[in-house]
Amino acid sequence: MASTPNSVTLYTDGACSMNPGPGGYGAVILYGDGRREELSAGYKMTTNNRMEIMGAIAALSHLQEPSQVLLYTDSRYMVDAMSKGWAKKWKANGWQRNAKEKAKNPDLWETMLTLCEKHQVTFQWVKAHAGNKENERCDRLAVAAYQNNPNLVDEGFGKF
Structure with missing residues (x-):
């Protein structure tokens, strides 16, 4: 019998001052057994x-075993x-969005696609600054990261 993947809920957020400028990310990992990491x-x-x-x-890389992941961002x-499969399409097209425009952040999309081969990831959008406790926590972590230790x-x- 095949082992079933672990169930994990992730909340992630990024922040940047001036964009581009100093930036940070925050992530909350909620494991199915009740453990929590930030x-x-x-x-x-x-x-x-x-x-x-x-x-x-960072959050997906932190998971030690293949997992069933619900990722809120x-x-x-x-x-x-x-x-919508855009990242896969960009990769298949040599990191081109279309004939005239290169895809941005191909280094990160490449890593994300690899991690999504290891984990079963469902991406779920959540409105920013709308009172979602964990999304708000991620925002605070991201802002503190670039303000205190960039x-x-x-x-x-x-580069891309």
Whole structure:
């Protein structure tokens, strides 16, 4: 009998001052057994969209075993890119959105696609700043990360 994946709920958010500028992400991981973890990191120079994606990547990468994941984010960009198959299409087209326009953040989408092969991920949009407790917590973590400790370098920023 095949083992069933673990059930995990993730909330992720990204924030950026000036966009581009110092940025951070926050993530809340809620395990099916009741455990809870929080992740955050601050970067010297990045964009809001990169922080949104990096928050999800950090949370998914943190999971030790293949899991069934419900990922809540206030980033329509991320939800649409993954749920509507845009990221897969961009990759298949050599990271082109169309004949004239390159896809942004291909380094992050590549990682996200790989993580979604390991985990069964459902992306769910949640309205920002609308009172969702965990989304609000992620926002506070993301803002604190770039305000208090933006020491990391976003290696992909400005390269694509």
